[in-house]
Amino acid sequence: MHPTHNNLSEQLQNEVQQAIATHQTLTIKAGGSKDFYGRDVVADKILNVAEHQGIISYEPTELVIKARAGTPIKAIQQALVEHKQMLAFEPPGYNGKATLGGTLASNFSGPRRAYSGAARDYVLGSSIINGKAERLSFGGEVMKNVAGYDASRLMTGALGTLGALLDASIKVVPMPEAELTLTHETTIDTALLKLHQWSQLPLPISASCFYQGRLYIRLSGTENGINSARQTIGGELLNSAANFWQSITEQTHPFFQHKPALWRLSLASNTPVLDIEGDTLYEWGGALRWLKSDVPLQRIRANSYLKKGHSTLFRSTGIRDQIFQPMPAPLLKLHQRLKQAFDPQGIFNIGRMYPDF
């Protein structure tokens, strides 16, 4: 699958200009694969970037790919595979619907994140339309660049509230020569203990997961390297490992049947097992915990460990209001001022992240 080449920058800029002139608000949409995520947005119009597609440049020896925001993640991954390269942060493709723009706007990363970094870690530069309908470029296509503020990383995870992404340059990495997954039948307490012992050693671990009494560890690297690490880790070899990790990345594993509510908890990895009724799947060496629970929101957020971390109501069927954990007043004030700096009239994705902006 090769993405179509379609540069709609000018048209999108005109649409934003018009929205400003007519005092209308916009919700930015591409593949729509993350419509479930974040607060409900009530906007006058949709700014559709889905057709703004195409890989602008890809230089395998530079380890950089630059593509338009509407380019499907799947298309990018396919172009990379031809040169034995990949996106290091292993984002979900959501049935081919996820786009580069949406992936960056939500900073979604997969199982490899704890070991190689998140989407934000691989962003080298981007072009955007801000709330004044201006087209701006930040960063670039080189690995080291300290000219100007890092506005490209600021856009990553901003859920489109600061502007619409037009394109981005992403650092890519070589695909590992070999990969294998080991499993251990164990308890969660032992699993967390082992994960922390291994994380202090130079082992080529690229993913970890614990669910229903089974710990899964993926090793990636040279053939020799992962075979020597296998001696340290031990356990059973998992067949069809690629399918397993894909089901975690894409959230198609039976666990993710999200009834009633699916919480995403970001915590210090050594946080003990939380005392909240529900079913939990662990990733990222314990730093990411998916919780299916019907315990009310206030009670979940009152948990003392969660107060030190961050809880996100990832998927739910009810009213989508307090999706993200409330932030302290001085931090909120900075957010509001930055929103003002990029989108003074309040056009883009108002309320997608927090009610006020």
Added chain:
Amino acid sequence: MSQMATKSSINLPQLLKQLLTILPTDAVLYQEEDLRPYECDGLAAYRQLPLIVALPDSSEQVQSILRLCNKISLPVVARGAGTGLSGGALPHEQGLLLCLSKLNSILSIDKELRIARVQPGVCNLAISQAIEHLGLFYAPDPSSQIACTIGGNVAENSGGVHCLKYGLTVHNIQQITIVSIDGELITLGGTGLDCPGYDLLALMTGSEGMLGVIVEVSVKLSPRPECTQTLLAAFDDIGKAGDAVASIISAGIIPAGLEMMDKLAIQAAEDFVHAGYPIDAAAILLCELDGSLAEVASHTDAVYELLTISGVTEVRIAKDKQQSITFWKGRKAAFPAVGRISPDYYCMDGTIPRKSLAQVLQTMAEMSQQYELAIANVFHAGDGNLHPLILYDANIPGELQRAEKLGAAILQLCIKVGGTITGEHGVGMEKLDQMCVQFTAIELTQFHAIKAAFDPKSLLNPGKAIPTLHRCAEFGAMHVHHGKLRHPELERF
């Protein structure tokens, strides 16, 4: 700027009195001889005495100082060890220099989470030294690491030789605490790997002290690799060396470090430290591989093979740690080595896409002839970060100006091929001019809006990093006269 205090409106005795309610007597400096050591950072071409220097030893004191400065609209310039190379910590004539060197404690080390919580004045290398017994290290290793502080590293998003594999400062910190200009203590990042809201941790990293004052940093620690191996390869043509770099990367190998030197740099280094470099070579590559024993063995074979195919004239594989140190010795001494063969030199910091290397070096060679000034090249080849050193003699009328013009032309060449004016040294006072070339007026306006969101009165490090639209500052650079580099004890690469 209009809101800033003017010299006449600042009553020094009164300011002193107010500061002494926050700090002890020995933590406030105002006599000229006490201010003198703070007049410049590593870019000694720019010098300015501050009005006053404050040396707080707690974040509460930093909060009180900033509240005071905000109240009386006094500019504040934060400073760590002052090793920066772009004048980012140059004092403000009518401002307070906030020196964070007393905030120098390692607050906690969590072996299990691989996190060290440190104050901003802790020296970069001190972190790795404090955790060495745990088999861990802090990866970013700027060449000034024996002196530079972690607060400054965050402010500049410092890199180092190993950032090709291990990333920059932004990839190796998890949480910071800042004090805003109105004295609020704000924590950015978290104990988990991510948190909702804007990525202000990334925005603060590399913001050159323009948005807030960093008072605490939680750095990520990495397990020390089982082994490292260094290869030295010589080429009779610099283009072939560039191709060798591309072939190593395309083969799926990310070395821990991949450095290049050209003929002039090789000869200068060899004369200085006698590392045994092949002085006839047009270029040498230093390639450091790390990982498990098994992994390093496979990669060493693969790199050896690739270098051979690339038309290398000689490859040496370090037999032991001592030989590896010898290989690196010349590279690490390249700057002072060049300082020995020329009365003055002028260091640039552009980054280019690797594919443009041959073209850029060729154009630079032509420029060198045109401007009648020699250029020695040392180069973080793996990530495209060039450090051309322009050789000149300030005592010959017109040479300094020619060197500056040549430097400006080189940076503009970097922009032209899709690169950037600064890979790791920062903009500071030095590269305000080139910022005008790299960014459009609306982009610069957006940067000013970001600044105003944090610092509405523009009191934090005013006049640095982002040029005003009305001004393209006089071009400056890292001028080194008769080898008298500030902090000559530091390696510069």
